[in-house]
Amino acid sequence: xxxxxxxxxxxxxxxxxxxxxxxxxxxxxxxxxxxxxxxxxxxxxxxxxxxxxxxxxxxxxxxxxxxxxxxxxxxxxxxxxxxxxxxxxxxxxxxxxxxxxxxxxxxxxxxxxxxxxxxxxxxxxxxxxxxxxxxxxxxxxxxxxxxxxxxxxxxxxxxxxxxxxxxxxxxxxxxxxxxxxxxxxxxxxxxxxxxxxxxxxxxxxxxxxxxxxxxxxxxxxxxxxxxxxxxxxxxxxxxxxxxxxxxxxxxxxxxxxxxxxxxxxxxxxxxxxxxxxxxxxxxxxxxxxxxxxxxxxxxxxxxxxxxxxxxxxxxxxxxxxxxxxxxxxxxxxxxxxxxxxxxxxxxxxxxxxxxxxxxxxxxxxxxxxxxxxxxxxxxxxxxxxxxxxxxxxxxxxxxxxxxxxxxxxxxxxxxxxxxxxxxxxxxxxxxxxxxx
Numbered sequence: 001x002x003x004x005x006x007x008x009x010x011x012x013x014x015x016x017x018x019x020x021x022x023x024x025x026x027x028x029x030x031x032x033x034x035x036x037x038x039x040x041x042x043x044x045x046x047x048x049x050x051x052x053x054x055x056x057x058x059x060x061x062x063x064x065x066x067x068x069x070x071x072x073x074x075x076x077x078x079x080x081x082x083x084x085x086x087x088x089x090x091x092x093x094x095x096x097x098x099x100x101x102x103x104x105x106x107x108x109x110x111x112x113x114x115x116x117x118x119x120x121x122x123x124x125x126x127x128x129x130x131x132x133x134x135x136x137x138x139x140x141x142x143x144x145x146x147x148x149x150x151x152x153x154x155x156x157x158x159x160x161x162x163x164x165x166x167x168x169x170x171x172x173x174x175x176x177x178x179x180x181x182x183x184x185x186x187x188x189x190x191x192x193x194x195x196x197x198x199x200x201x202x203x204x205x206x207x208x209x210x211x212x213x214x215x216x217x218x219x220x221x222x223x224x225x226x227x228x229x230x231x232x233x234x235x236x237x238x239x240x241x242x243x244x245x246x247x248x249x250x251x252x253x254x255x256x257x258x259x260x261x262x263x264x265x266x267x268x269x270x271x272x273x274x275x276x277x278x279x280x281x282x283x284x285x286x287x288x289x290x291x292x293x294x295x296x297x298x299x300x301x302x303x304x305x306x307x308x309x310x311x312x313x314x315x316x317x318x319x320x321x322x323x324x325x326x327x328x329x330x331x332x333x334x335x336x337x338x339x340x341x342x343x344x345x346x347x348x349x350x351x352x353x354x355x356x357x358x359x360x361x362x363x364x365x366x367x368x369x370x371x372x373x374x375x376x377x378x379x380x381x382x383x384x385x386x387x388x389x390x391x392x393x394x395x396x397x398x399x400x401x402x403x404x405x406x407x408x409x410x411x412x413x414x415x416x417x418x419x420x421x422x423x424x425x426x427x428x429x430x431x432x433x434x435x436x
Contacts, residue, residue, distance in 0.1 A: 002024060002025045002026075003022055003023070003024055003025075004022075004023040004024065004025050004031060006023055007020045007021065007022060007023060008020070008021040008022075008023055008033045009021070010038075010042075016042070019038070019041055019042060021033050021034055021035060021038070022034040024058075026058075027063075028063060028065070029063060029065070032055045039419075045419040045420075045421070047421050051241075051418075056236060056241065056244070056416075057236070057244065057406075057407060057410070057413075058410070058412075059235075059236070059403070059406060060074070060097070060406070061073070061074065061094060061233060061235075061399070061402050061403060061406060062074075062233045062234060062235045062399070063075075063235070064234070064235050064315055064316075066313075066315040066316045066317050066318070067317050067318060068318060069316055069318035069319045069320065069321050070321060071234075071321050071322065073090065073093060073094060073232065073233060074093050074094065074097055074098065076093065076099070077321075078229075078230065078321050078322060078325070079321060079324075079325065081093070081229055082226050082229050082230060082325045083325075085099065085229070086197070086198070086199075086225050086229075087198055087199060087225045087228040087229050087232070087395075088105075088108060088109050088112055088198050089105060090228075090229045090232050090398070091108075091112070091170055091232070091398040092104065092105070092108045094232060094233055094398050094399060094402040095166060095398065095401065095402050095405070109198075111167055112167060112170055112171045112198065113171070113192075113194050113196075113198065113201070114171075114194060115167055115168055115171035115172065116171045116172060116174065116175050116192035116194075116201060117172075117175065117191065117192060118149075118172050118175050118176060118179070119149045121149070122142065122145070122149075122176070122179065123179075123189065125141070125142065125145055126138070126142070126179060126180070126183050127183075129141070129183070131183065131184055131186065132184070133184070134386055135177070135180045135181065135184065135386055135387045135389075135390045136261065136262075136264075136265040136386075136389050136390060136393070138180040138183070138184075139176060139177065139180055139261055139390055139393060140258055140261050140262050140265070142176045142179075142180065143169075143173075143176065143254060143257055143258040143261055144254060144255055144258035145254075146168070146169070146172070146254040147252045147254035147255055150164075150165070150168060150254070152164070153165040153168065153253070154252035154253070154254070155252070156247060156250055156251065156252055156253055156256070156404075156408060157250065157408065159409075161253075162253060162401075162404075162405055162408065165252075165253040165254065165401075166253070166398075166401045166405070169253070169254070169257055169397050169401060170397055170398050170401070173393070173394040173397050174192075174198065174201060174202040174205065174394055175192055175205060177202070177206075177387070177390045177391065177393075177394050178190065178202060178205035178206045179205075180387075180390065181206055181384070181387055181390075182205075182206075187209060188209070188210055189205075190204060190205040190206075190208045190209070190210070190214075191205075192204075192205060196216065197216075197221060197225075198225070198228075199221050199222075199224040199225040199228065200216040200221045202224065202394075203216055203217075203220060203221060203224060203381075204216060206382075206383070207382060217336070219332060219333060219336040220333065220336070220381050222329075222332075223329045223332065223333045223377055223381065224381065226325065226326070226329050227326070227329075227374050227377065227378070227391065227395060228394070228395040229395075230322040230325060230326060230370055230374070230395075231322075231370075231374075231392055231395035231396055232395055232396065232398050232399050233396070233398070233399025233402065233403070234396075234399065235315075236403075237269070238263055238264075238266070238268075238269050239260040239261075239263040239264040239269060239270065239396065239400070240260070240396075240399065240400060240403050242259050242260050242262075242263040243256050243257060243259060243260040243400040243403060243404055244403055244404065244407050244416070245416040246259040246260075247404045247407060247408065248407065248413065248414065248415045248416045249415055249416075250415075253401065253404060256400070256404055257397060257400050257401070257404075260393075260396070260397075260400045261393045264389060264392060264393050264396065265389055270389040270392040270393065270396075271388075271389050272309065272310065272369075272371040273310070273371035273372075273374050273375035273378070273388045273389075273392070274375070274385050274386065274388045274389055275309045275310075276309040276310030276371050276372055276375045277375045277376075277379055277385045277388070278309075278385065279307075279308075279309045279310070280344055280347055280348055280351070281344065281385075283295050283347060283351075284343060284344055284347055288343055288346075288347055289343075289346055289347050289350050292347065292350045292351055292354065293354070295351075296308075296351075296354050296355075296358065300360050308355075308366065309371075309372075310368060310369060310371050310372030310375065311355055311361070311366040311367065311368055311369060311372065312364070312365065312366040312367070312369065313369045316369070317365055318365065318367075319367045320367065320368075320369045320370050322369075322370035323367065323368055323369050323370045323372070323373060326370050326373035326374050326377065327368070327373050329373070329377055330373045330376050330377050330380075333377050333380050333381065334376075334380060337380055339380055342380075344379070345376060345380070348372075348376050352368050352372070355367070355368060356368075374388075375388060378391060
């Protein structure tokens, strides 16, 4: 952090002494006012529900400019990474700070691919769940359970343990997600194959069976890989903050990542693309394309209670840069699978058209976001809607680990302990039962 020559001065109208607060400059983005000594010197806290104006850490991993519609991983624009790198290159970048050279790339790809198998006893763990359990419920349990199998990499303060846990989590997540899917539909698990790519391997474990050889479609392989890249990290969002807060207690990496998965499950976060597809299916049941105009009018009516899912973004006040890339992939996948005329996809295209042309949505910058397109792509590939968030968790695992590693390595890190503004009852005495 670079200190600024400028200081912020906090003054009080009750005559209390003024206080100078240091200001720090980042590489890019807003300056931050350091309030760490505020309570010690004034006896006051700041109040910031949702931490919308508070920097909880300093970071070198991901930068977002919501007004410009810019997303950088370690300084590299997401547009370049999504078109010139694959997911494991991106993993290496997020974990190590720079893109791999040819030797590093080969070694890292081999290292991850060679650790994709999971302990056979995970199958027995899976059997404890009902067949109709939500995949995210299953995944939260499976990932937390990994710490019971890998005692040699659970010390979060040991850099070597963190490295081994990182590789294990990145490598085994596709296997666990595929196992959760296969268990739910009653099909046999497919073991990973080391001669396939990370994304190709996942497709085979998801959709292959022992009855015949599964041939990976390169268009779908690239599409899935792009989904993984675009979701790999996204700064200090709710699930990443959860992983950091959980990890700050010193818990093991598997438990911290399981906490991130549980947070991601929420419909306002990782469940957004699932909510988007459910919305499309609701419109389809009500009459399909012919009902889109009527639906959009209800969205404009604040009293209707109808919400438009998959449009707009909490951070991006411009077009989500990931959405542009996902839109290209969406069109490629639909063309490859001959699904351009599928009723649900035609419905999605009509919804997109209105949102991009109607003044109500344009003026409010309610552009289609990455969840809108990734949900359509995943459904086209054959991934069930209730597994969408599991795919998101798979992709985001590397970002969570990179953020966790950065926090543990930061000499300023402390166990998280947010403060509160207490507005409940003051101290009072317990009355006898008859007098209450």
